Amino acid sequence: MKKIGVSLLTAVLGGAVAVGGYKLFEDKQFNQMTLEEQQKVYYANNPAGEMLSSTGNPDFTQAAAAVSPGVVHIKVTMTARGSQRGGGSSPFDMFEEFFGMPQRRQAQPRQAQASGSGVILTPDGYIVTNNHVVENADKIEVQLTDKRTFEAKVIGRDPNTDLALLKVSATNLPMVRMGDSDNVQIGEWVLAVGYPLSLQSTVTAGIVSAKGRQIGILGESQQMPRGYGNEDQQIINTAIESFIQTDAVINKGNSGGALVNARGELIGINSAIASPTGVYAGYGFAIPINLAKKILDDFKEFGSVKRGFIGVTFTEINEALRTEKGIDDINGLYVQNVVKGGAAESAGIKGGDILTKIEGRPIYSSSDLQERIARLRPGDKVKITYKRDGKEKDVTLTLKAEEESKAKQGEGGSNASATEIFNKLGASFIPATDARKKELGVSSGVVVTQVHKGGVFEYFGVEKGLVITEINGKSVNNVDDVESALTGTRRNIVRIKGVPQRGSTVELNVPIEY
Template sequence: MKKIGATLLAAIVGGAIAVGGFKLFEQKQMDNMTFEERQKVYYASNPGEEIMSSTGNPDFTQAAAAVTPGVVHIQVTMSGRGNRGGGGGSPFDMFEEFFGVPQQRRGQARPQTASGSGVIISPDGYIVTNNHVVEEADKIEVVLTDKRKYEAKVIGRDPNFDLALIKVNANGLPIVKLGNSDNVQIGEWVLAVGYPLGLQSTVTAGIISAKGRRIGILDEPQQQRGFGMGQEEQMISNAVESFLQTDAVINRGNSGGALVNARGELVGINSAIASPTGTYAGYGFAIPINLAKKIVDDFKEFGSVKRGYVGVTFTELTDELRKEAGINDVNGLYVREVLKNGAAAAAGIQKGDILTKIDGRTIYSSPDLQEHVARLRPGDKIKLTYKRAGKEKEVTLTLKGEEAKAKTEEEEQASASAAEIFNKLGASFVAAPDAKKKELGVTSGVVVSQVHRGGIFEYFGVERGLLITKINGKPVNSVDDVESALASTRRNIVRISGVPEKGSTVEFNVPLQY
C-alpha cells in the first residue's frame, strides 16, 4: 500500500510540474505573439457563438452585445496647461492668455480632465486608443462597462498615426475581435461603440461611406487642424491617413472607440469627425484596423513605430500638373524628389516618374501607397510599378528606416530658411542647466536668455527666463536643436511648448507674419 501511495504521489507531483512547465512555456510563447495571433489562440480556446452578418432588416443586437464589454471609457487628468487648442480665436489671443496676465496668477492653473474611448484587444489588459486622447495625460484611468476601474500606463504612442497603446494590470478582460479592414465594402453596415459627450457606453449604426480618405487632420496640431490641405503639403507630411469614412454617429468622446462590422469584428478605431459645429454632421473617420494592428504590435515590441520608407516625396496627379508635365495618366503619384540614400534611389526611380502600382495594386491616391508601406518595417520588400516616358517598369525595393533618410531639395531649403526664422524670433537661447530641468520636472529645454528689440518674441511679450522644452513638437536642448526644429515650421507658424514654473506648461503658436 505504501508503495502504491508513494507512486501515486509521485505521479501527481510529476503531473503538476509538467502542467506548470507547460503553462510557463505557453505564457512565454504568448509574449512573443502579435495581438492578432494572441486573439486566434483566445478564440480557439473560447469559440463562443459565430455572429452572422445582418441581411434584410438590420439586427445588430448580437454584435453590440459582443463588442460593448470590450470598449472602455478612458478618463485623463492633465496638469494645468492653458488652452489645449480647442478655441477658435487667432494665434494672437493665446499670447495674451499665456503672457498677458500678472506673474502671480500663472501658478493658479488647475488640473484639467478629458475623456475618450479605448478598445481592449488582449485579455491581459492591452488597450488601443487614439494618441490625442492620452498624449498630454499625467494620469489615465480606464473604466469598464461593469464599473471596474484601473489605472493605465502608456506603452507607446505616435501622432503621425494618431494611435496609442495603453495597458492596465488585469487579466481575463473581455476583448473585441480583430477584423480585416481590407474586406470592408462601401455601403456595408457598421457600428460605432464608445463614450460620447460624457454618456455611458453608446452604440450607433451607419454604413461605410468611403475608404482611403485623407483629410489633413494629422498634419498640424489640433488648433490648426482643418480640411483644406494642398498637394505640396501632402507630399512632405509624415502623417499617414487612410481613413474609413462612416455616417455612424460619432461625437467628442468617441475618439479611440470601436468601429465594428455586423459580425462584431473590429474594422477601425474611431478618430475624427468633419463638422462645421464640432458635433456630428454625418461624417466620421476611423483608422483601418489592418494599419492599427502593425502599429500596436510595434508599440508592444519596441515602444515606438518602426517605419519603412520608400524614399520619395510625391504629389497626386491634377489637371494642372498633367498640363505642366505633359502627362496623360489619370491615376498614380508624381515623384517630386528622390531621397539620395533612400530605397527608391537604390532601385533607380527618378524625379518625374509616376508610381502606378504597389505590390500589384493600383495607386489611385496617396493613401493607397502610404497605408500599404506603413504596415511594413525597415528591411521589408515591396514591388513598385512606375511609368517613365510612357513605359511601365517594375522594381523590388527594400524599405529603409529613419536613419537612412536624406534631405530633399525642399528640406535643404527649409534648413536654410531656419536661420531666417531664428532671426525673426529675436531671441537668444542657452541650454537649460540640469538643476533647472530637475526643478521644473522636465527632461529637455533651452532658456530664453535675451529678447531682442523688434523681434517677434518682444512683440508678443515673451519674457527672459522662459524654459522652452519643444519647438514644432521636437525636444530642444541646445541652440542647434532650436535651429533644426525651426526647419520643420509649416504655414508660417512656429509651435512652442514652454514651462514658466513647475507644474505649469504653456503651448502656443508664433505667427511669423503679423
Template sequence: MKKLGLTLLTALIGGLIAVGGYKLFENKQESKMSFEERQQLHYANNPIPSVVSSTGNPDFTQAAAMVAPAVVNITTTYPGRARGYGGTPFDLFEEFFGMPRQRQPRSAPPAQASGSGVIISEDGYIVTNNHVVEDATKIEVKLTDKRVVEAKIIGRDPNTDLALIKINEKGLPFVRFGDSDDVRIGEWVLAVGYPLGLESTVTAGIVSATGRSTGIIARELQQRQYQQQGYQSDDQPMLNTAVESFIQTDAVINKGNSGGPLVNANGELIGINSNIMTPTGTYAGYGFAIPVNIVKKIADDFIKFGTVKRGLIGISFQELDPIVAKEFETKETSGLYVVETVPGGAAEEAGLKKGDVITKLDGRTIQSSSDLQERIYRLRPGDKVKLSYKRDGKERDVTVTLKEDTRSTESSENRESEAKRSAAEIYNRLGAGFVPATDAKKKELGISSGVTVTQVHQGGLFDYYNVQRGLVITHVNGKPVNSNDDVEAALADSQRGIIRLVGVPQRGTRVELNIPFEYEQRR
C-alpha cells in the same frame, strides 16, 4: 497494490510537471507575440460562437454584446493654460466641429476632457487616439464594471493619431482584431464609445468609403510645428508626415467617441474612430476611423521597439488626374507622379526617377496618396516592396528596400505640475518611451538590469533635462528596472519630488541623474 499506487503517483507528478512546464513556456512565448497572435492564442483556447442573425435581417445584438464590455471611458487632466492653438484638449476634434478657438489664461485651473478607448489584450493594453491623451498629466480609465483605474502612456504616434496606454489589470475583456483590407463599401458597422458625456453607447451605419483623407492630422501636425518653431506665416516649408487613409462611415459619432472602436457585424475591430466632418459641431453624417491594420502595427511597434518604426520609400509625389497630368506633361492620368527622389533614398537606389508614374504596390493598384501611405506605414525599415511604375509608356517592376525614417514631428507643450502625483502621472510626465534592454546589450554594458530609452517627447522631463534616446537606465529610485511596469512601480518611491535615475551610456561608465518633477516650466 503499493507498486500500482506508486506508479499512478509518479504518472500524476510527471503530468503536473509537464503541464506546468508547458504553461511556463507558453507564458514566456506569449510575451514575444504580437497583439494579434495573443488574441489568436486566446480564441484557440476559448472559441466563440458564430454571429448569425436568426431572422436573416441585420442583427447587431451579439456583436454589441461582444464589444461593449471592452470599450472604456478615458478621462484626462490637463494644465490650465492654452494648449496648442486652441483652448481645450479636443482642438483636433473641435476643428471639425467648427467651434470657435478660445484662449485660456495661464492662471486657469486644470481642465478635464474625456474620450473612449478599446481594450486589445486581457492584461490591460488599450488603444485610443493620440489627441485624447496628448499633453495629459493624468489619465483615468473607467471600465464597464464602474472601476476607475489610472493609466500610463506606452507610446503616442501623432502621424496616425494613435496612442497605446496601459492599466495594471488582468483578465479583462478585449475586442478581436479584424482585417481592414477586407472592409467593403456598404457593409454594416457599429461605433461604440462614450459620446457627449453619455455612458457606453452603440450606433450602427454602413461603410461609406475607404482610403479617405481629410487633412485633419496634417493640419494638427502643422500647427504643432508652427508652435514649436515659431513660424508666423504659412509660406514657411513644413514637414508633412501625416498618414490618413480613413474608413468613412455614417454610424453616428460625436465628441467623446474619439478612440472608440468601429466594428463589423461579427464584432471584429476594423478601425478606431478619430474624427467627424461637420459644420455644426455635432454629427452630420461623416465619421472617420483609422484602419485596424495600421492599429496593429503601431501597437506592436510600441511593445517591441518603444517607438514607431517607419520605413520610407524616399520620394515626393503628386496624385495624377487629367489636369495634373497636363501640368507635368505626362500622358498618364492615374497613379502617383514622382516629383522628386530623396538622394540616397530607397527609391533612388532601386532606380526610380523623377517623372516615373507609380501604378501598383505589391500587385495592388495605387490611385491615391492614401493608398500608398497606409500600406507603407504598416511596414518597417528593411522590409521589401514591389513597385510597378510606368516610364516612357512602358510598365516596369522594381523591388524597393525601405529605409528608416529618422524625422520627428513630435511636439508637446510643457506641463504645469501639481503638489502630489501618482506613479502613473510621474511616468507620463517623463515624456519618454522604454523597451527592455536586450541580453546582448546587457552583456555589452556589463549590467544585469536595464530599459532602453526609445522616445523623448518635447516638453517632457527627459527632454527638459536632456536625457538622450538610446541611454540604458538600470535603476530608478534605487530599484532595478527591466520593463515599463518596473519603471512605473519604482517611480512610486520618488522622495521629496526627486526622481533618481542610474544610466549606463557605455561599459564602465555610470551616470546618476536626480530629476525634480516639481519645477518651474520653460516659457
C-alpha cells in the same frame, strides 16, 4: 499496497510539475506574440458562436452585446498651462477640442480633465485608443462597463497615425475581436461603440460611406532630409491618413472607440468628425485596423513606431499637372525627387517617373501608397510598379529606416501614483539588449525609445537612446521595473542614473512638476 500509493503520489506530483512547467513556458511564448496572434490563440481556446452579417432588416443585437464590454471609458487628468489657441475654428473637429482649453492665461498650472474611449485587445489589458486622447495626460483611468476602474500607463503613441497603446494590470478582461479592414466594402453596415458626450457605453449604426479618406488633420511636420534635390530643406507633413468614413453617429468622447462590422469584428478606431458645429453632422472617420495592427505591435515590441521609407517626394496627378508635364495618365503619383541612397534610387526610380501600383494594386491617391508602406518596417521588401516613357516596370524595394538627422543628441512621498508619474515623464522604453549592456559596462538598463512632446523628459532635454540603469536607486530592466521604481519618488523628484549613446554615466534629478 504502500509502494502503489507512493508510485501514484509520485506520478501525480510529476504530472503537476510538468503541467506547471508547460504553463509557464506557454505564458512566456504567449507574451512574445503579436497582439493579433494573441487574439487568435485566445479565440481558438475560447470559441464563440459565429455571428452572421445582417441581411434584410438589420439586427445588431449580437454584435452590440459582444463588443460593448470590450470598449472602455478613458478618463484623463492633465495640467493646463493657459490658453495657447487663437480664434477661429476648423470644419474638421478633432475630439481633442473637448480637452477644455482655458479662456485666459493662468499664472499657475491647474488640473483639467477630459475623456475618450478605448478598445481592449488582449485579456491581460492592452488597450488601443487615440493619441490625442492621452498625449497630454498626467493620469489615465480606464473604466469598464461593469464599473471596474484601472489606472493605465502609456506603452507608445504616435501623432502621425493618431494611435496610442495603453496597458492596465488585469487579467481575464473582455476583448474585441480584430477584423480585416481590407475586406470592408462601401455600403456595408457598421456600428460605432464608445462613450460620447460623457454618456455611458453607447452603440450607433450606419454604413461605410467611403475608404482611403484624407482630411488633413493628423501628423507632425518635419524637415525633409537633404538629398531630395532641393537647395533648401523643406517642411513636409509626415501624417498617414487613410480613414474609413462612416455615417454612424459619433461625437466628442467616441474618440478611440470601436468601429465594428455586423459580425462584431473590429475594423477601425474612431478618430475624428467633419463638422462645422463641433458635434455630429454626418461624417465620421476611423483608422483602419490593418494599419493599426502594425503600429500597435511596434509599440508593444519597441516602444515606438519603426517606419520604412521609399525615399521619394511625389504629387498626385491632377489636370494642372497633366497639362504642365504632358502626362497622359489620369491616376498615379508623379515623382518629384528621390532621396540619394534611398530605397527608390537604389531600385532605379527617378524624378519624373509615375508610381502606378503597389503590390499589384492600382495607386489612385497618396493614401493608397502611404497606408500600405505604413504597415511595413525598415528592411521589409515591397513591389512597386512605375511608368517611364509610357512603359511600366516592376521593381522590388527594400525599405530604409528614417533619417536620424534630427535626432536629439529626499523626505516625504509624492502625491502622484507610480503610473501617473510614468505618464508624466512622457517617454517610451524597451529593455536594453545584453549586447548593449555589455558594450556600456552595465548590468541593467532600459532604452528611451521615444520622447513625447509636452512630457517632462522633453522639457528637461532627456534624449532618445539614453540607457537608464537606475531609477530612485533601483535597477530597471523593463517597463514594469520602471513603474515599480517610480513608487520611490520623493518630493516629486525622480532620481535617474543612465548612460547616453556617447559618454559616461550621468545622474539626473528630474522634477515631475515644473
